[in-house]
Structures are given as structure tokens and as C-alpha cells.
Amino acid sequence: MSEPVVQIRGLVKRYGDLVALDGVDLEIRAGEIFGLLGPNGAGKTTLISVVTGLARATAGEVRVLGRDVVADYRFTRRQVGLVPQEINFDPFFTVEESLHFQAGYFGVKLTEARLTELLGALDLAAKRTVSARALSGGMRRRLLIAKALVHEPRVLFLDEPTAGVDVELRRALWAYVRTLRDRGTTVVLTTHYLEEAEALADRIGVIDQGRLRLVEEKAALLARSGGRSLEQVYVELVGRKPAVAT
Amino acid sequence: MISLGFRTLLVKEIRRFLRVPGQTLATPLLTTTLYFLVFGVSIGHQLREVGGVPYARFIVPGLVLMGVMQNAYLNSASSLFVMKLQGTIVDVLVSPLSYAEILGAFVLAAVVRGLLVGGITWAVAGAFTGFEVAHPALALALVALAAAAFAAGGVVSAIWAQTFEQVNFFPTFFILPLTFLGGVFFSVRMLPPGLAAAARANPVFYMVDGLRFAMLGSSDASPWVGAGLVALLAAGAHTVAYLLLRSGWRLRG
Numbered sequence: 206m207s208e209p210v211v212q213i214r215g216l217v218k219r220y221g222d223l224v225a226l227d228g229v230d231l232e233i234r235a236g237e238i239f240g241l242l243g244p245n246g247a248g249k250t251t252l253i254s255v256v257t258g259l260a261r262a263t264a265g266e267v268r269v270l271g272r273d274v275v276a277d278y279r280f281t282r283r284q285v286g287l288v289p290q291e292i293n294f295d296p297f298f299t300v301e302e303s304l305h306f307q308a309g310y311f312g313v314k315l316t317e318a319r320l321t322e323l324l325g326a327l328d329l330a331a332k333r334t335v336s337a338r339a340l341s342g343g344m345r346r347r348l349l350i351a352k353a354l355v356h357e358p359r360v361l362f363l364d365e366p367t368a369g370v371d372v373e374l375r376r377a378l379w380a381y382v383r384t385l386r387d388r389g390t391t392v393v394l395t396t397h398y399l400e401e402a403e404a405l406a407d408r409i410g411v412i413d414q415g416r417l418r419l420v421e422e423k424a425a426l427l428a429r430s431g432g433r434s435l436e437q438v439y440v441e442l443v444g445r446k447p448a449v450a451t
Numbered sequence: 452m453i454s455l456g457f458r459t460l461l462v463k464e465i466r467r468f469l470r471v472p473g474q475t476l477a478t479p480l481l482t483t484t485l486y487f488l489v490f491g492v493s494i495g496h497q498l499r500e501v502g503g504v505p506y507a508r509f510i511v512p513g514l515v516l517m518g519v520m521q522n523a524y525l526n527s528a529s530s531l532f533v534m535k536l537q538g539t540i541v542d543v544l545v546s547p548l549s550y551a552e553i554l555g556a557f558v559l560a561a562v563v564r565g566l567l568v569g570g571i572t573w574a575v576a577g578a579f580t581g582f583e584v585a586h587p588a589l590a591l592a593l594v595a596l597a598a599a600a601f602a603a604g605g606v607v608s609a610i611w612a613q614t615f616e617q618v619n620f621f622p623t624f625f626i627l628p629l630t631f632l633g634g635v636f637f638s639v640r641m642l643p644p645g646l647a648a649a650a651r652a653n654p655v656f657y658m659v660d661g662l663r664f665a666m667l668g669s670s671d672a673s674p675w676v677g678a679g680l681v682a683l684l685a686a687g688a689h690t691v692a693y694l695l696l697r698s699g700w701r702l703r704g
Contacts, residue, residue: 218704220704254704257545258544258545259544259703260703260704261703261704279547282545282546287545289541293537294537295537297466298463298466306542307542309455309456309458309462309463310456310460310546311547312454312455352542
């Protein structure tokens, strides 16, 4: 088996007395879609934040393609793309400018071909010269994805990408995530919608109160659960029902 | 070698303030021009020369420095704080940019804005009082150093601040009073002994006085005290800003 894209060992993250991550061990395999499930406050975003450099671990080790995310951050951050949970945009700039700047931060000169490809893939071509402030919520979400992909990362972290997104856009985003995986991008997706994890993920992890309760192939998990739905398995692990996609 | 990431952040920061020229360039231009017209031209006619220099000309270095300090500070402080507020700081924090590159880009963009405002102020004043500068290289060096010092101070303030009110705390309660009491509009020789001593305890006085020497060729104190203080302030502010960025305090979880 090839080396994992992401290796997490004994990861602990504390905020004062609050233990957000409590000794997490996890490996993400190359080319998979890994669905990280858990209720609000379980530690999903904290886990992603430590890998992408937005937060610092209290203890433990995180490696991307075998390199430490702190000691070798210049290398590891070039391999990683992040779509944050909260929509953000810079109202001073157009869609095109935002993408050029984001590529530049990663030391990449954005070519016209790559720009056109990204805008087309995310249905933003008609908005190329429009200010980010004039975009709808769904378009801003797609711009975030384009920004995260602009430097062609080996692994893409999507933090609750479809929270508050309408059904049509959700389906379109799912299709695009599968396309990315088929092209070789590893995808780590956090969600509290079981439907989303069931539709997309190759493997599923369930995290609650900072601890990984389960990591398993989705197919094996569903087969092993003896006809029970993913929701029943989740309720057994977490003790409460998941959020429902609307 | 200058990295593409650094150049990109620098260009983005410069374009940001150029997108709102009414706020970032025209407003300070109007304000300092009004200072010049009121204190320099109208009231200045009632005043004699100060140290052999016409009053309208005497106040130009202080007005230039005031514009430079305020705008350099505001540029880095407001830009970084708004990025924190809007969440777009994430774009920079997940990138491979080093802390020195991030600090350098914010400071340099703010220096550009400070120098633009200072240059415009000087040009407007020059139309009334003439464009002669006694020591141009020293004047440019002092102004650039002051801009860098206050730009780094703006970065510190933006990291610390959690509300807009806190961003405005430093310019309102420190820069403005210290500038006004720092001899922009007067010479310490015009003050009674007690107030003169107080003015000499104000670091901004030495900065204004140093620039006055560089632009007009005369000053109350040694210009090298001013130059030394600005250099010290710049070094201190950059050190604190760098350490704060590296610590991740109020930026990284």
C-alpha cells in the first residue's frame, strides 16, 4: 500500500480546559474520499485546522506526504487545499483577481488555461470579472472551492461544504468532488449530514468529544452493520441523532 | 530572492487601498491641506518667522510626518483587522508564506500609502511655500523609516484588536495627541520652560524635529536624536509584530 497522504498520531488540542482533540490517530489514503462525521463541536474543524496550519497542536504529530506540518510547513501547505466552513470573500476584488492572488500566495502563477478550467468547472465563468461582493451565497461557496484548488493540491479539505446549501448546489458539489477524486485528488470531507457521507465517502470516520470512535470502509461498515442504516450505527456511537440535510 | 507569494500579497495590499482612493488618499490630503491653509496660510500670516523660517514653511515637515504616520498605521491596521473580521486571513494563514513575508508585505504596502500621502501633502504645501529640501536623502529616509515603524505598529494593533474601536484606540489616544504636542505647529523655543520640558519628553517631537532639519536645515534638537528614535521605534515595532505573528496569538487557534 502506498504511503498515506496524511498521518496523524496522538493528536491533542486543548483550548484552556476544553479538550477539542483527545489523542487522535488517523491515516488518510491517497486518492480516497474520507468522510469525517460528528456532531457540532466534536472536533472535526479543529482536526482540519491543525493539518492545514490554522491551529497548533498541543501534542502529537501531523504529517502530510511524510513531512511534518510545523517543521516543514512550506512544503506541506503547498500539498493542501482548504475550503473553510465559514464563507469569506474580499469585497475589494473580482473573482478572477481573488484566484490570481490565492495562486500567488502559494507561489503559483495562474495560467489562463487553469483559470478558465476552474471557472468552468465551478460554473463561475460568467462571473469572472464580477466583484466577490456581488456573488450569491452559492457562488461564494464555489469561489472558495476554486481558491482551494488553484494551486492543484494533492489533498483537499472540505469543512462542511454543503452547510446551508440548496439541494441543487449540493448535488453539483458532490459530482465535482467525485470528479476531483477520479483525477487523483484526495478529499477529506467533514459533515454532519450522514446522507452526504453515505453518498460520497470511500471510508468513514466518526469523531465525538475529540475522540475518533470509528474508522472504516463505508461498504464494510454498512455490510457489517447487518442491514442497519448508517444513521443507526452513528446513533449507537454518538448517542444522538445526526443533523438532517434540508 | 523575493518570492512570488510576497510580491502577490504586496500587490494585493497596494491595490486594496488604491481601490478606495477617496478614503485612503483624498481624505488625508484634504485634512492636511486644511491644516496647512488654516495654520500655515491664514494664521501663519499673523506670526513671525520661527528660527528664520516663515511659519507656513515651518509647519510643512510636521504635517508631512503626521500624514505619513497616520496613514501607514491605518493601512496595515485596518487591512489586517478587516481580514480577521471577514475570515479572509485564512487565505494567508494556510499558504506557505513565512511570517517575515507576511509582515514585510503588510508593512511595505503601508509605507507606499504613507509616502504617497506624505508626498501629496508636501506637493500641496510646496505650491505655497516652495519645494526646496535641505537634505532630500535624509528626509526620504526619515519619512520611510517613520512609515515602516507605524505600519508595523498597525500590524501589532490589528492582531491585538477584537473590535474596530480598539483599532482606532492607538491613533486617537497616542498618535494624534503626541503629534499635536510634538511640535508640528510650534517650536519648543516658543514654549514656557515647563511645557518645553514636556515637549522634549515626547518622542514624536524628535521625529518632527529631525524631519524639520532634513527639509528646512534647522531644528531645535540634534536631528540624529530623531533619526535614532525612529530607527529604534521601527526595530521595536517590527520585532513585536514578528513575534506576535509567529506566536499565532489571536490569529491561529
